[in-house]
Amino acid sequence: MILYIAEKPSLGRAVADALPKPHRKGDGFITVGNGDVVSWCIGHLLEQAQPEAYDAEFKKWSTVHLPIIPEQWKLEVKSNTRKQFTVLKKLIKEADTLVNVGDPDREGQILIDEVINHCKVSKAKIKSAQRCLISDLNTSAVKKSLAKLRSNTEFIPLATSALARARADWLYGINLTRLCTLRGQKSGFSGVLSVGRVQTPLLGLVVHRDLDIENFISKPFYEVFVELKTSSNESFKAKWKPSKACEDYMDEEGRVLSRKLAETVAAKVINRAGKVVNVVQGKKKQAAPLPYNLSTLQIDAAKRFGLSAKQVLDICQQLYERHKLITYPRSDCRYLPKEHYADSGKVIAAIAKTCGKLASAVSGADLSIKSKAWNDCKVSAHHAIIPTMKSFDGGRLSSGEANVYELVARQYLIQFYPPFEYGEKQIDTEVEGGLFIAKQKEVLKEGWKVLFPTNKASQQRQENSPNNASNKATKTDDNNASTASLSDAGQIQDGFASAKLPNVKKGNELLCTDAQLIDKQTSPPKHFNDATLLGAMTGIARYVNDPAIKKVLRETDGLGTEATRAGIIELLFKREFLSRKGKEIRATVIGRQLITSLPANMGYPDMTAHWESQLDAISQRKMNYNQFMQPMTQDLSQLIDEVSRVEFKGLQGLGKASFKKRKTGTKKKFTAKKK
Known part of the structure; x- marks a missing residue:
């Protein structure tokens, strides 16, 4: 008899659904059509023993006992799940082969392994145990996982780490x-x-x-912007880049702290001739950001919807276990196995049916595009969080579920969109010995970015997202260059200029027609x-x-x-x-x-x-x-x-303690209970 041991009942039921029928439900297990059995833990059935299990004196908290370091570590059966442990122990003894079906991570591995080891089964049975890695609870996906069992001994290092x-x-x-x-x-x-x-x-x-x-003590700093005019009367703005000679007047961030220095520079260059000393121009491409792992999903959900990390995790568990709309959510990986690429058509079809907001995005997806997300070398026990092939009436999802599903689905869809392309241009101009830099970035092709919100607030949230590959390209570098002063702030939005820089060449003569000194204050974190x-x-x-x-x-x-x-x-x-x-x-x-x-x-x-x-x-x-x-x-x-x-x-005087009465002679004594 093969015994499949799942991490929790919902996973156990998903495994049973993929095995031969008819099924016979028992108390804490399911017997399937061919006589094999599926059972489960309820999270951790075992826990580390408390100090008093090693020595009764440790029950009282005292500094004389510290440090408490067990020589032989002990696990104890949790009182609230003792019944299920008893069921599992009996089945483990009866089974010919054991299959660890814990979640595909460090905790999932040790959770099952520690139960098997605690039941003191033979070394031969432990050595023959198998491992099943499941990241999608839909029956077809579970069947694929059951067909690719691996030796559980392969995962000993993972269990040891846990x-x-x-x-x-x-x-x-x-x-x-x-x-x-x-x-x-x-x-x-x-x-x-x-x-x-x-x-x-x-x-x-x-x-x-x-x-x-x-x-934090705010301190003033100063920037100088100039307006430069070409021989053909085209104007553009550039920002002063202080030289090494100015370092004594700058902070560690490269900001000029001397107003007198900035005033001198502004007065020195106005109505003076300048010369273009360098022009750099080129096109760049940015591939779509990778699919989510849990942390990047939690970060984006917090930015977009104000959800806490726990709220996002709870929603993900519902989408994974109850609705079976996303893959295993507690993943730290952002890559996908190459074999998943064959299912991409079915996945995006399910997205279109489940999330109406992304229907047009689905129609624009090009399945011939294969992003860098599909990489077997980057995938171990689990892969990135993506939608499953199951479709669902999105109207039956809660608002939180719908929002998180939309995030996961969009991040998957952008893998089938072309790169975002933009042009970069920088003009370095020297005026009276000072260097002034103008930068311009312009969008050439939206590519995958067409799938993201276009309103300014939403776009800014997306651009600042730490998992967004475009973040570096769209961030304005205040310490190096700018194409606009504060009086002309509308010229740059999210790092991209609305007005193009003129076509100039190295050596061209320019005229500085205006100079502005901008007073700024450092801001606290x-x-x-x-x-x-x-x-x-x-x-x-x-x-x-x-x-x-x-x-x-x-x-x-x-x-x-x-x-x-x-x-x-x-x-x-x-x-x-x-x-x-x-x-x-x-x-x-x-x-x-x-x-x-x-x-x-x-x-x-x-x-x-x-x-x-x-x-x-x-x-x-x-x-x-x-x-x-x-x-x-x-x-x-x-x-x-x-x-x-x-x-x-x-x-002193802070904190809350729970108290209990204890009679000592004729007096009542109050002692704080340890938590």
């Missing part, structure tokens, strides 16, 4: 949460000070951003919102201080995983470390005091980001379990020594 992550989280969270809570109580704080290897540096990002804004906080988590290298770690984070850049980021953000709100002010996300007084009291390295992402890169290295067979765990436990002991000296004075 195991290392779970244990590292336990060690870091248990030890430091206990220590910080005890130190907090000593300082007069009521409640639990939760600490985690991802949640704490994430909170640190918000706290440091809030402090940067509060401590903006508070995080849902989109920018997710962007910070996925592009964490920008916030890492250690240059060596920055270098390591080229491919594995990220804080947390696709599957965990939304939950971690929500946890910080639940712990009352973060709060919302409109669309802005800010740290609370408790969150700020926690970060500013802890050792500095705990509030920055360097260590955690480096851990993520190492965990990825384990899954890629480039590092083993011990190479990760041994240094990590050593660092933990050192960190505990540092935190043991922390005093949370700023938290």
Whole structure:
């Protein structure tokens, strides 16, 4: 008998639907027509044992016990799913062959493997276990996956990576949460000070951003724009680029801080002759952005519709499990297997029926175009999030479901559109020894961009999207050049000029007919919102201080995983470390005091980001379990020594504790319950 073990009941039912009929439903399993059985977990059936499972004395929180580092790790059956574990254990013992049908990611792999191992089956049965990777719950897609089973042993590194992550989280969270809570109580704080290897540096990002804004001191800087006229009376504007000789009057961003210098330049060049010293002109193409992974989808949905990361994930789960309209959503991959290309016609036909707004986009798609998205070398356990071949009455979707589906579908459709093409032109002019630069960009062919909203606000959101390939090309570089001054701001929109630069050649004489000095003020950074906080988590290298770690984070850049980021953000709100002010996300007084009291390295992402890169290295067979765990436990002991000296004075009188009455003699004593 083959036993298929799915991660959750909905996946189990989808597997059973693809297997021979008739089906006979049991309590926690389905027997199919040929005698094979499909059963399932309900998420994690097992959990890491609490400290008291290793030593009864650990039930009381005390600094003398720290660090708690198990010699032999223990898993315990979760009380609320014990019944299903019992069902699975019996079936696992009876089965001849086991098939792991966990979700196609790190968590899905370990979730099933840990149940199999906990049931203490023979080594031979473990070795013969198979792996089924399913990313589309429609029956035809599931049948294809069942026909391509792989050996489960191929995924041992993935499971090992998940195991290392779970244990590292336990060690870091248990030890430091206990220590910080005890130190907090000593300082007069009521409640639990939760600490985690991802949640704490994430909170640190918000706290440091809030402090940067509060401590920001605006300073003036100055720009000079000139109007240049050709011999044929054509005029255009250019921006002064300060030379190295001006560096003493500039900040680290290249902005001129001396008004006198800027005034001198403006006065010096007006009504003076200039000469074209260089002309650069060319055409560029930009391929369509890749299909979504979860983070890029969450970021765009936050920008377009104001949805939180958790809301997007919940909507995606509905579209995946209930409606079967999109593929597996917890993906960190933005590429597709080449074999999926053969189904593209059916997929876009389903899009046309499901999303009326994209009907014209479907009709304009050219299926002979094959974008760089189809790349087997870039796909491992799962692929990008795309629509399935199933069509649906879009009117039956909620507004959130319809909006997210439209985003996913549009991002898929642009793979069948030609590149966006634009022309670039730059004129460098020298006037009285100063260099003035004018740039022009003009759209030549819209290509895939015709599918995106054209109104100014929507277009700006799209252009600024971190996953949009056009972002770099359309961003105006304030430090280098511009074709318009503030008095003529309408000349440039989204980096593209509405007026063309004249045709001039190197050596042509020009006349500077006007010069303007523009006063500006530096602006503070903006508070995080849902989109920018997710962007910070996925592009964490920008916030890492250690240059060596920055270098390591080229491919594995990220804080947390696709599957965990939304939950971690929500946890910080639940712990009352973060709060919302409109669309802005800010740290609370408790969150700020926690970060500013802890050792500095705990509030920055360097260590955690480096851990993520190492965990990825384990899954890629480039590092083993011990190479990760041994240094990590050593660092933990050192960190505990540092935190043991922390005093949370700023938290005195803050926090909430739940209390219970306990009789001690004739007096009533109130003690805080640990959470």
